[in-house]
Amino acid sequence: MISTLLVANRGEIARRVIRAARSLGVRTVAVFSEPDADAPHVVEADRAVALRGSTSTETYLDAEQVLAAARATGADAVHPGYGFLSENAAFARRCIDAGLTWVGPDPASIEAMGVKHTAKALAREAGVPTLPDALLATDDPDDWARAAEGVGFPLLVKASAGGGGSGMREVRSPDALADAVRSARAEAARSFGDDTVFLERLLDAPRHVEIQVLGDAHGHVVHLGERECSIQRRHQKVVEEAPSPVVTPELRERMGATAVALAEKLGYVGAGTVEFLLEDADLPASDAGSVDASGAAAPLRSVPPAATPTQASFFFLEMNTRLQVEHPVTEEVYGVDLVALQLAIADGEPLPFAQDELVPRGHAIEVRLYAEDPAAGDRPSPGTLHRYRHDDALRWEDALGASGEVSAFYDPMIAKVVAHAPTRTAAARRLAAGLAHAEIHGPATNRDLLVAVLRDPGFLAGATRTDFLDRHADLRTPAPATPRVVHLAAAIATTSAARRAHDPLATLAPPGWRTLRGAPRPRLTWEGPDGPVDVAHRLTADALELADHTLGLRDLTPHGVRVTHDGVAYRCRVAHHDGTAYVDDGEGHSAWREVPRLPAADAAAGGAGPVSEVPGTVVEVLVREGEHVVAGQKLVVLEAMKMEHPALAATDGVVETVHVAVGQYVEAHATLVTLGAAE
Incomplete structure (x- = not known):
């Protein structure tokens, strides 16, 4: 029987496996990278072993280090979770050869299903219906075009190894095929160490x-x-x-x-x-058959009627x-x-x-809460999670604790959140309410998108096909649940209260007190969810005059206030982290930062050119010094948090300096290329 289980993973799935093992009386061992040294899964395991390095390749994908951790702790079993080494047949076989119990299927099953185009062949033998496909076995674009003609458009270029959406490109016309194949192959090679791709009919x-x-x-x-x-x-x-x-x-x-x-x-x-x-x-x-990459016809595969x-x-x-x-x-x-x-x-x-x-x-619904910005193309947003609080009415599978760091090295998932109820509608309502009430302070998240989806009439009617988010693009930027002016008022009032609490002289005068009658209202700029807001205001003991609004204030402290707007009172909780006021009222939430009147000098001012939007690893450098480029041209490609991030030229120009190389890790806002004026 298993006595000591090594969990070869991180985040919420590592915590999930540790909980299950503990309930069965099994000891647990965690492994962790340098960025994960203080992660919850490390603290919760009975033993923990450090892996040298930061990236996935250096740590959680390093079979030697993982097996060494098992030997060092006397583990007799390995649970791989998902991702990383979970579908690596060679690793499973090495675990078994080392005398460890592999918590997963036989390596032969992993191999059989691990290569998608061969898995489809086995599925057909088992009587499972499949779509037309074609393996691309050559580097000749003409062969690719013939294969695509046999499969039919629209189609997907898909990595044969791996999963999670990596190495996948949608193609709707022949002229887009070659670039899609090259791009998918490059991503597949980086993600899975195998650049084999195939074509499959797209529904x-x-x-x-x-x-x-x-x-x-x-x-x-x-x-x-x-x-x-x-x-x-x-x-x-x-x-x-x-x-x-x-x-x-x-x-x-x-x-x-x-x-x-x-x-x-x-x-x-x-x-x-x-x-x-x-x-x-x-x-x-369709009677379209499968063809191989050379264009030769393969045996026709029947498509169900x-x-x-x-x-x-x-x-x-x-x-x-x-x-x-x-x-x-x-x-x-x-x-x-x-x-x-x-x-x-x-x-x-x-x-x-x-x-x-x-x-x-009954019915259960799960959403994936990510540190990413749906309004910016789902761009990952790593950074410090200052506060993370929620109730226990739902099932929260958390990757992080009450605070922590969303690392740029890994998937940006914060948690999986699950509701179970007698009906689908009841589950959706419970899940939306629980998400809306949570306090999540720090990086941008997809929380508002998830709540909007769960409350959308189309979702509630069950119209949930794979194009749902394309057909409901407005859900990416839903209208705020609470008027913005309410949260701005809460941010201004509690910031003033916090300053007064730390300034003993300020307690001698009421808020908004001035030595001169008729003195002008202070004019400040606040950066909020919709950009900067330039406002004049006057704060008294029980009200805030803000532009054209007068908002009532009750129970004002540095940590909260009741704001009354248009006859409706909103109980706002406010937390201040690193100069930002995070406002929550049960349904709405926003973050506000007061812009300094005298901005600090820009120490980073220098050569013009694209910068990295997020920290990541350089996977492509597409230009050389002295090369002429045009506005919108792709110059460098970064990979971060399972996404590619192209850096584009803002204007026409000449490349003066390339500051990065393939394989280099760069921090956010680092200058990648310096452009000079076009001659």
């Missing part, structure tokens, strides 16, 4: 529905229903739920049986997920041979602990239930 607006499977070492395989994960950005999931709002019991049985058949063909042992694209609108029939209103079509996407990020919604609906089951299966125990005993109850 414009399907649903992303996946089936959770479990298999034990005694030949039993069951499924635990479906999760719908259609709401995505950059092909990465944002909102997940179980069950799907459109899957009927009959369709669940059909999809589940298909997933189980594939798992049985593999002799699958452990937890896994079979992902499908579900077309619940008519899908035109067009869907009817009563018979939805589904197609194999991939199989994830690990625990999924969104596993909590299945746990909530089926009343199971999937991590505990993984450990039991790894110990050789049989499944504790049969298929007919697994019945869904």
Whole structure:
């Protein structure tokens, strides 16, 4: 039996595995990178071992260091979580060869499903429907074009290895194919060490529905229903739920049986997920066959006939041979602990239930809370999380504690948040309210987007296909729940109260007191959610005159105030961190910073040119010194937090100096290239 478990991961999934192991009386070992030295998963484990380095490649992907940590602590088992080494068959095999229990499927199953184009072939053998595809085996763009013609447009260029949306490009016309293939290959090589890509027919607006499977070492395989994960950005999931709002019991049985058949063909042992694209609108029939990269016709692959209103079509996407990020919604609906089951299966125990005993109850929805800015193309926003508070009415799977650092080296997830209720509408309402009431101070997050999605009529009606966020772009910048002037008033009033609390002489006069009658109102600039606001104000003991508004103030302290605006009172909580006032009122939240009247000299003033928006690693330098460039031209590409960030020329010019090289790590706001005037 497992006695000491090494968790080869970080963040919320490491914490989740540690909790499950502790509930079973199993000792735990954490590993951590230099940026994660004070992370919660390190503190919560019974033992912890440092990994040398900062990046994923240097640490959590370094099999030698992870295995050395297992030896040093006497661990007898390894749980990989998800991501990192979780679907690395070579690492799984090394764990087994070292006498460790691998909490996951056999390495052969990982290998079989780890390469997407070969996984599709196995799926077809198991009777699973698939979409037309073609492997690109040459470097000849003409071969790519012939392969694309056989697959049909629109299509996806997809990395054959890995997952998480990396190495994936959408192509809608032949003239965009070559650039998409080159870009996807480069990203796949960086992310997975394998630049193999293939083409696959793209369904414009399907649903992303996946089936959770479990298999034990005694030949039993069951499924635990479906999760719908259609709401995505950059092909990465944002909102997940179980069950799907459109899957009927009959369709669940059909999809589940298909997933189980594939798992049985593999002799699958452990937890896994079979992902499908579900077309619940008519899908035109096609006799397009698969072709290889040379353009030669491969055997035709039959595409299921067009869907009817009563018979939805589904197609194999991939199989994830690990625990999924969104596993909590299945746990909530089926009343199971999937991590505990993984450990039991790894110990050789049989499944504790049969298929007919697994019945869904109620509805669960999960959202992924990220440190990213939806209004800026979901750009990651690493930095200090000054305050992070929420109640326990929901299930919060937190990556961080009450404060912490969102590192630029890893995925920007702060937490997964889950609500379970008797109905889908009730779950959505509970989840939206819990998110809105949380205090999250620091980096920009996608919290407002998530709340807006959960309250959107289209979402509540179940219209959740993969183009949901494209069709509801307004949800990225929802209207504030509280009038901005209320939060600005709270920021000004509490900032004044905080200064008075630290200045004993200020207590001798009331707020807003002036030695000269008729003295002009102080005029200040505050930087807020919508940019700078230039305002004149006068503060008294019970009111704030602000531009054209007079707002009532009650219970004013440095930490909060009740603001009355247009007859409505708002109870605002305010926290001050590094010169920024963070205002929360239960439904609305915003951050305000008073702009100094005399800005500090810009010590960084110097050569003009693009700077890094976020800290990251340089993956491409596309220009040389002396080269003429035009406005909008891509000069340098950074990679940070699982995203590429191109730096573009703001104007026409000549490259005077290139300050970075491929592989170099740069901080935010570092100058990348200096441009001179065009001759």
